[in-house]
Amino acid sequence: MNKISAKLLGFVVKAQKHASHWACVTVTVIIATMATSATAEINLTFGSYAADKPTYTVKMYRPFLQYLAQEMTKILGEQVNIKMRITKEYETSIDQLANGEVDFSRFGPASYITVFEREPKIQIIAIESNKGSKRFKGAIAVHADSPIQSLSELKNKSFAFGDQLSTIGRYLAQSHLLDAGISSKELSGYDYLGRHDRVGAAVAAGRFTAGALKESTLSKLIRSGVPIRAMHEFDNVTKPWLAAAGMDPDVLAAIREVMLELKDAELLGDIAEDGFLEGSDADYDIIRQAMKHSKMF
Known part of the structure; x- marks a missing residue:
């Protein structure tokens, strides 16, 4: 790598504003330890969206992506650098993965199905x-003091x-409401608030x-x-990590190897504290059914 034998770990957070609102946060992760035999660099961009506060989302991914780049460097024998692109x-974020603007992503099930169709x-x-x-749980919540105990009581x-593309926040919730006999016509009003934390606060x-x-x-x-509580819970499929079309097979294999072997709860943090499993497209068939059902909402 010319005269440079090591690079300091750096995290550069840059908020880019379009019009008058926050649009995207970019975090650059550069790992300090390089393979001594490295003769080239592999630069990757990880992309996702902020289902919660953007600052929390960025903080959540940092340790894992740092570790991933470090271990991939060892496996591939080339310096691996990972930048993070979190969108509002x-x-x-779906567009970026579909268009190859990012190399790999973490999506919810419905977003995976959407990008896979493209x-x-x-x-x-x-x-x-x-x-x-x-599998993990999604919930329909009410105020802590609410007397409501069932979905059918949400009529009127x-x-x-x-988000309108959220697995839990839209498709599964609407599917369960329909099962309880409630469509949009039976509600006094509804809105899409974007993030899960905004829903809870509202x-x-x-x-x-x-x-x-x-x-x-x-x-x-809580x-x-x-002051909120879960009134109804339902199953969701855990999040897939996705490689863009055309990713080098050796790079993809290295990412998968690191992820499947990682068990350190501290590194995994709030991402996947129990690690990762091999997955297939068929794992998300129940989400496809919910998305289809929600069209009746």
Whole structure:
């Protein structure tokens, strides 16, 4: 690498604003330890969207991506650098993976299905493990003091959804509401608030009677004193990590090897504290069914 034998670990966070709102955060992760035999660099960009606060999302990914780049450097014998691109909108992140603007991504199931329909050559690297399972919970929450105990009681009430492409925040929630005999016509009103934490805050503030959000965000909000509770829970499939079409097979294999072998809960943090499992497209068939069903909402 010319006269440079090592690079300091650096994290550069740059908020790019379009018009008058936050649009994207870019974090550059450069690993200090290089393979001594390295003769070239492999530069990768990881992309995802902020389902919670962008600052929290960036902080959540840092340790894992640092470790991933370090271990891939050892496997491939070339310096691996990983940049992070977190977008505000689900659709923007989907576009970036479909168009090859990022090399690999972490998406929710519905976003995976959406991007796969656009670019069938996208591959699943691995999917997250939840205590050895490929399933975890989503929830429909109400205010802590609400007397509502069932979905059917939400008739003529208001509802907060997440992003319009969110698995839990839209598709699964709408599918379960339909199963309870509630479509958009039976609600007094509804809106899409984008992020899970915004849904929880809106329900707690009384702006909506109920809302859909992931269990981990719900638990975090409750621990911080937000007055909400889970009224109904449902299964979701854990998140897939995806490789863009055309990724070098050796690079893909290295990412997969590191992910499947990693068991360190501290490194995995809030991403996948139980590690990763091998996954396939068929794992997400139940989400495809929910997405189809939600069209009746």
